[in-house]
Amino acid sequence: MAKPKSKPKLSTAAARLADFPRPLTTVDLAIFTVREGALQVLLVKRPDEPGEPHPGAWALPGGFVDIGRDRDLEACARRKLKEKTSVASPYLEQLGSWGGKERDPRGWSATHVYFALIADPGEPLAGANAPAAAWYPIAGEGVKVKLAFDHRELLAAAVIRLRSKVEYTSLPVYLLPREFTLTELQRAFEIVLGRPVEKSAFRDRIKAGDFLEEVPRLRTGQQRPAQLYRVKKLGEVVFFPRTFSPRKE
Amino acid sequence: MAKPKSKPKLSTAAARLADFPRPLTTVDLAIFTVREGALQVLLVKRPDEPGEPHPGAWALPGGFVDIGRDRDLEACARRKLKEKTSVASPYLEQLGSWGGKERDPRGWSATHVYFALIADPGEPLAGANAPAAAWYPIAGEGVKVKLAFDHRELLAAAVIRLRSKVEYTSLPVYLLPREFTLTELQRAFEIVLGRPVEKSAFRDRIKAGDFLEEVPRLRTGQQRPAQLYRVKKLGEVVFFPRTFSPRKE
DNA sequence: ACAATAGTGTCTGTAAGACAATATGAC
DNA sequence: GTCATATTGTCTTACAGACACTATTGT
Missing domain, CATH: 3.90.79.10 (Nucleoside Triphosphate Pyrophosphohydrolase)
Known part of the structure; x- marks a missing residue:
């Protein structure tokens, strides 16, 4: 185990470190x-x-x-x-x-x-x-x-x-409170993307992603109450198999 | 516009800078x-x-x-x-x-x-x-x-x-020389991904991406010569509308 | 002719796009 | 019932997956 690293010059690591202002x-x-x-x-x-x-x-x-x-x-x-x-x-x-x-x-x-x-x-x-x-x-x-x-x-x-x-992940769930309806989640996607998203395709996609669970509660308002959901595992991000709307361009 | 930040201490910007070793x-x-x-x-x-x-x-x-x-x-x-x-x-x-x-x-x-x-x-x-x-x-x-x-x-x-x-972009073109055949490009994708890729789907996808141009030359070997291609604009990266093989997992 | 690889075509499955239909609670 | 929104369904389209078929060269 020879160690031929004998260079008694000032080119030591310490000296070279000092050469670089941080x-x-x-x-x-x-x-x-x-x-x-x-x-x-x-x-x-x-x-x-x-x-x-x-x-x-x-x-x-x-x-x-x-x-x-x-x-x-x-x-x-x-x-x-x-x-x-x-x-x-x-x-x-x-x-x-x-x-x-x-x-x-x-x-x-x-x-x-x-x-x-x-x-x-x-x-x-x-x-x-x-x-x-x-x-x-x-x-x-x-x-x-x-x-x-x-x-x-x-x-x-x-x-x-x-x-x-946002085109291909579930990120927007983290822009919302812990519990939300699918419509609210869809709105979050639309707000970030700056364009409308198809309701039916959106829901299929979210369901297929299987990262939300129903909570036994409904959001009530002036109309039909909506099911509340929340993410199963906080911090989890799901990747969808396709981006939204590969439309013509 | 009250500015109650009267702290005549040594908290000037310069002093604070010095507080942070880099x-x-x-x-x-x-x-x-x-x-x-x-x-x-x-x-x-x-x-x-x-x-x-x-x-x-x-x-x-x-x-x-x-x-x-x-x-x-x-x-x-x-x-x-x-x-x-x-x-x-x-x-x-x-x-x-x-x-x-x-x-x-x-x-x-x-x-x-x-x-x-x-x-x-x-x-x-x-x-x-x-x-x-x-x-x-x-x-x-x-x-x-x-x-x-x-x-x-x-x-x-x-x-x-x-x-x-590599699942959804044309990156592997930059792992190859300037000119290459589609088969060579497919091999590069396969090598990076570590799995085979369907030839026909691969070629459709590349053609649809429209980022390659033919060069008037063929790669000859022991078999049918192959068309040579190169990227149109060096540095350009094309995003495909879907990832490769969203297979079951 | 044959081997070997280049290149194309055909069929199927999946999921999105578009849009319509149905469900449910407040009033 | 009406209104408003939630939720589901149907049809079409785009493109990947699988696999077969044709094309073109060297030997």
């Missing part, structure tokens, strides 16, 4: 829900303090990774989600990462972006020391307000990914 | 090709020097982001791809990022993982000062050798993503 590292979140008949995303106002980039601008919630508190990236994302919504999301997925010289005036930075789906929690809880937060409806692939950093791009990617996955 | 930041690559009838991935040997983690172990090619040279993460990935293969990949996609306290003994680290598809370039070019590199066939969701860091997990994610996308 980028700033953050985690950002695109938190979606369905509110008031629209797909909406949670935004926070950037602090208005000296030295802060984009003071007062709206941005995706997020912030620096705290290597003392965050065991890993997902834990960091969950922590920030909790801070912003006080709600544990049943669905959290990594979207990707964006990094570069230009995206933050404070220097080369990389952000790890997650997207979460939650049931409408009502007005954004102005958490204890949380900054101002608000729900914004998605229009096209973004929101009407200008966003800080490259968050317009991050949000667009999140919206595209969400729409794309 | 994680190590790297980019890793899963570079796939089809060689010798198998899906293979390019691995490199970790340096055998003192202080280097996992000396001599196989790993995905990658390394630290160089914030002086790399304009952004993708540029960094392309640079490393070029260094390892001297080949410009027609297909490079971000897979995701992994970060945490435990994955690198040198400290809290985050890696941005890309995967690339290239045509078989032959034996890995032992680049000038490049470390030893080798193609390893994929078995299951990984390779037979032990990998450094959490690269086993990263590779598994890459393989899963590749297989999944």
Whole structure:
């Protein structure tokens, strides 16, 4: 077992490590829900303090990774989600990462972006020391307000990914409360996709997916009551064998 | 507009920035090709020097982001791809990022993982000062050798993503040389998916996708010559309306 | 002619698209 | 009963799965 690794130069690993200045590292979140008949995303106002980039601008919630508190990236994302919504999301997925010289005036930075789906929690809880937060409806692939950093791009990617996955997965169940009717679920699909969905095909598809169970309760209103359902296993996502409407185009 | 954020402490932006030690930041690559009838991935040997983690172990090619040279993460990935293969990949996609306290003994680290598809370039070019590199066939969701860091997990994610996308996209064209026959393309699909694909359905699907064009040349052999094709627009990826074989399971 | 692979055709099954029909509770 | 919505059914279409058939070259 010869170990011919005798290089008494300064090219040790430690020396080479020091050669690489480290980028700033953050985690950002695109938190979606369905509110008031629209797909909406949670935004926070950037602090208005000296030295802060984009003071007062709206941005995706997020912030620096705290290597003392965050065991890993997902834990960091969950922590920030909790801070912003006080709600544990049943669905959290990594979207990707964006990094570069230009995206933050404070220097080369990389952000790890997650997207979460939650049931409408009502007005954004102005958490204890949380900054101002608000729900914004998605229009096209973004929101009407200008966003800080490259968050317009991050949000667009999140919206595209969400729409794309909704074509062939059961994701929208996590935009609704624990219990819902099939019609409400269909509405959630339609709201995200931005187009109507065939009722009969929709129901066949959901039933075939076999991821919902009836709860012994009905939603009553001015008309025939509807069966309430809920997902069997929280967090589960079912893939459908085809996308919705491969129509001509 | 009351702004009760009067905390004349050292909580300026600059001070807060300093509060966050920065994680190590790297980019890793899963570079796939089809060689010798198998899906293979390019691995490199970790340096055998003192202080280097996992000396001599196989790993995905990658390394630290160089914030002086790399304009952004993708540029960094392309640079490393070029260094390892001297080949410009027609297909490079971000897979995701992994970060945490435990994955690198040198400290809290985050890696941005890309995967690339290239045509078989032959034996890995032992680049000038490049470390030893080798193609390893994929078995299951990984390779037979032990990998450094959490690269086993990263590779598994890459393989899963590749297989999944091959079910409903034209990705395998980028595992082949510029020109190929439909049978060769079908073989590439089968090799990645690990199961046979119906010839007739396959050809219908490819033709319907309309992303290939005939080149005025035939592949000759011991039998009936076959038409050669190539992708119309390099880098283009077509999504099929259904996945392959939604068979019973 | 024969081997071997290229390429096409035919039949079937599944699930979506379109749209109609029926069911049920509030009033 | 009427209204409004829930739920089911019927018919058509698109495309994959299975498998057979035809085409074209080298030998």
